[in-house]
Amino acid sequence: MTSIVCPLCPLHCDDVGIDEQGGLEANGCPIAAAAPPEKNRPPCRGEILIASDAAKPLRVVTTGVDLTTARQLARWQAAGRIDLTFESDPSIEALLQAASRDGIVSATLADAATHADLVWLLGRADQAWPRLAEKLRLGGNGADETKSQRFERCTADDLSRFAAAIESGAGSSSPATGELADHTDTWTSSEYAAVLVGPGAFADGEESLCATMLARLVRQRNTKFRCVLLTLDAAATLRSVCLWTNNTSPSATTEGDQSVGFDIRIGSPLGRDSRAASVQIGGIDPGAEFAAAYRACSVAGLHRPGMVIRGDGSVSLPLAAPVEADLPSSAELLNEILSDGF
Numbered sequence: 554m555t556s557i558v559c560p561l562c563p564l565h566c567d568d569v570g571i572d573e574q575g576g577l578e579a580n581g582c583p584i585a586a587a588a589p590p591e592k593n594r595p596p597c598r599g600e601i602l603i604a605s606d607a608a609k610p611l612r613v614v615t616t617g618v619d620l621t622t623a624r625q626l627a628r629w630q631a632a633g634r635i636d637l638t639f640e641s642d643p644s645i646e647a648l649l650q651a652a653s654r655d656g657i658v659s660a661t662l663a664d665a666a667t668h669a670d671l672v673w674l675l676g677r678a679d680q681a682w683p684r685l686a687e688k689l690r691l692g693g694n695g696a697d698e699t700k701s702q703r704f705e706r707c708t709a710d711d712l713s714r715f716a717a718a719i720e721s722g723a724g725s726s727s728p729a730t731g732e733l734a735d736h737t738d739t740w741t742s743s744e745y746a747a748v749l750v751g752p753g754a755f756a757d758g759e760e761s762l763c764a765t766m767l768a769r770l771v772r773q774r775n776t777k778f779r780c781v782l783l784t785l786d787a788a789a790t791l792r793s794v795c796l797w798t799n800n801t802s803p804s805a806t807t808e809g810d811q812s813v814g815f816d817i818r819i820g821s822p823l824g825r826d827s828r829a830a831s832v833q834i835g836g837i838d839p840g841a842e843f844a845a846a847y848r849a850c851s852v853a854g855l856h857r858p859g860m861v862i863r864g865d866g867s868v869s870l871p872l873a874a875p876v877e878a879d880l881p882s883s884a885e886l887l888n889e890i891l892s893d894g895f
Contacts, residue, residue, distance in 0.1 A: 554570040554571065554572055554578065555570065555571050555875050556568055556569065556570055556571075557569055557570075557571050557854065557855075557872075557873050557875055558854060558861075558870045558871065558872055558873070559577065559579060559585060559854065560619070560852055560853055560854030560855065560859075560861065560872055561577075561584050561585060561588060562584050562681075562682055562785075562787070562864075563617070563682070563785040563786060563787045563789065563863065563864025563865075564662075564682050564684060564685065564688060564785065564863070564864065565861060565863045565864070565870050566579055566582075566684055566688070567870065568580075569582075569585055571855075571875050571876070572590075574590040575590040575855065575875075575876040576588075576590040579684065580684065580687065581683075582683045582684050583683055584683060587837075589837070594849055594878075595837065595838035595847065595849060596849070597847060597848050597849055598838070598846065598847050599832075599841070599844075599845050599846030599847060600845075600846060601831075601832050601846050601848075601890060602831065602845065602846070603816045603817075603831050603832070603890070604831070609636075610633055610634055610635050610636040611634070611635045611636065611816045611817055611887075611890070611891065612635075612636045612638070612813070612814065612815045612816045612817070613626070613635045613636065613637050613638065613815065613816065613817045613818075613819065613887070614637075614638045614639075614640050614806065614815040614817070614818050614819070614828075614830065615637075615638075615639070615640065615788070615791070615818065615819040615820050616639070616640050616641070616787045616788060616820055616821070616822075616823050617639075617786075617787035617788040617789070617790060617791055617820070618790065618791050618819060618820070618853075618883065619790060619853035619854070619859040619860065619861050619872060620790055620794065620859060620860040620861060620862075620869075621853065621859055621860075621882075621884070622791075622819070622853070622859075622882065622883055622884050623790050623791040623793075623794035623795070624794055624798070625884040625887075625888075626791065626794075626795075626884070627791075627794050627795045627798040627799060628798070629887075629891070630795065630799065630803065631798065631799050634891055635817075635887075635891075637795070637803040638803055638804050638805065638806050638813070638815070639788045639791070639792065639802075639803055639804070639805045639806070640805075640806050640807070640808065640822070640823045640827060641786075641787070641788060641805050641806075641807065641823070642752035642753065642807065642808070642823070643755070643757075643760045643807045644675075644676055644750055644751070644752060644753060644754040644755040644760050644763075644764070645750060645751075645752060645754075645784050645785075645786065646760070646805050646807070647755060647760035647761045647763070647764035648750045648754075648764045648767075648768075648782070648784050649784070649786060649792075650761065650764070651761070651764040651765050651768050652768070655765065655768060656768075657768045657771065657772070657782045658771055658772055658775050658780065658781050658782060659781055659782055659783050659865075660747065660781035660783055661783075661865050661866075661867035661868075662688055662689065662783070662863075662865050662867065663867065664781075665689060665747035665749075665781060665783065666688060666689045666690050666699075668745050668779070669689075669699055669743075669745045669746065669747040669781075670699060670700060670743050670744055670745050670746075671699070671700045671701075671702075671739060671740070671743035671745070671746040671747070672689055672691060672699055672700070672701045672702075672746075672747045672748075672749065673701070673702050673703075673704065673746065673747070673748045673749070674701065674702070674703045674704070674749050674751060675703075675704050675706075675707060675748065675749065675750050675751060675754035675755075676704075676705070676706060676750060676751035676752050676753040676754030676755075677751050677752045677753045678703075678749055678750075678751025678752075678754075679703070679751075680751075680752075681751055681752050681785075682751070682785060685749070685785075686701070689701075689747075689749075700739065700743075702736060702739065704732055704733065704754075705753075706753055706754065706755065706756055707732070707733060707754065707755060707756070707763060707767075708755075708756040708759055708763070709756070709759045709762045709763055709766060711732060711733045711734075712733065712763060712766040712767060712770065713766070714733065714734040715733035715734045715737065715740075715770070716766070716770060717734070718734040718737040719737055719740070719741065719770075719773075740774075743778065743780075744778055744779065745778070745779040745780070745781075746774065746778070746779070746780045746781075747780075747781050747782075747783065748767065748771060748780070748781070748782050748783070749783055749784060749785075750764075750767075750782070750783070750784040751784070751785075767782065768782060783865055784864075784865075785863075785864030785865055786864045786865075786866070787864060789862045789863070789864050789865075789866055790860075790861050790862040791803075793862055793866075806828070807823075808822075808823045808824040808826045808827050809826045810828065811828055813828065814828060814829075814830075815828060815829075815830040815831070816830060816831050816832065817830060817831070817832050817833075817834060817887060817890065818830035818832070818833040818834070818836075818843075818844060819833075819834050819835060819836075819883050819887070820833075820834075820835050820836040820883075821833075821835075821836030821837050821839065822836075822839055822843055827843065829842065829843045829844060829845075830843070830844050831844070831845050831846065832844060832845065832846045832847070832848065832890070833846070833847050833848070834848050834850050834883045834886050834887060835848075835849065835850040835852065835883050848886050849880060850880055850881055850882055850883045850885075850886055851878055851880040851881065851882050851883075853872045853882075854872035854873065854874075855874070855875065855876050855878075856874055856876055856877075856878040856880055857874045857882065858871070858872055858873060858874045859871075859872040860872060
């Protein structure tokens with residue numbers, strides 16, 4: 554079995570096995586297990602009908618693409634041929650916006666795995682990135698095991714109470730309570746704490762405020778001890794290329810946002826509440842409810858070579874092409890649609 558860099562989630566594990574039929578195996582990872590082998594790839598269906606005005610740019614949405622596709626999308630965006638949007642989790646997007654606005658103290662997953670003595674996972678980090686705990690070396694039985702704590706979701710009040718508990722002093726008789734505040738002793742006793750924000754980490758409607766408050770708490774902790782804040786961005790490659798090329802980042806939408814419609818979706822929807830598109834290119838066919846037409850395409854890292862930036866922004870990884878497939882790329886299919894006058 555050949556080992557490859559997995560293209561299916563922003564962890565981009567470099568030890569994923571692939572068999573002769575294109576099936577993936579990654580230490581029980583459900584994302585790899587759910588990827589259909591080459592012989593079971595979904596068939597194309599539906600007629601491509603786009604109702605947008607031909608004089609307006611096509612509305613394109615994606616959760617993330619490889620480097621080659623990102624460059625082409627950035628060029629079309631700059632030329633006004635497409636209106637590009639990221640689909641991202643609100644909590645992750647809020648943290649990225651806080652980072653671009655105020656800056657954050659961050660680190661790579663490898664650095665946190667090597668040096669952190671405390672890891673906090675906020676939101677659905679384990680579900681979104683099933684091998685995250687493995688990569689952070691959590692859950693071992695050794696004497697030097699990294700302490701880890703998981704919090705389903707935090708609110709602005711939770712963070713406020715946590716800040717009050719820190720201000721009062723760990724182990725004091727502070728009246729501050731709450732899931733975070735109850736772990737003040739663990740926080741203040743750490744030499745290197747890593748906080749990883751996953752999908753759904755912050756309460757609905759409070760994402761921006763929570764991200765800002767959390768970033769400030771991490772910066773405050775860094776006055777005496779090492780503390781970092783990180784996440785995994787599925788659109789890291791595309792976001793970086795757009796900034797390099799156009800000095801601007803495309804707009805972002807969230808899974809439940811129904812205010813904007815899309816003509817083309819590249820890759821699978823973020824979730825069941827994602828807005829439908831007229832055509833989906835690549836990914837798993839979501840059915841007619843989410844896309845009136847579906848076109849299969851090649852995947853960088855499976856059917857064609859490419860490159861991608863890991864979700865923590867730490868490294869660019871080469872993607873191999875271990876499976877032979879006579880499939881066009883998503884950029885080629887989108888170019889055909891653009892050439893047809895849409």
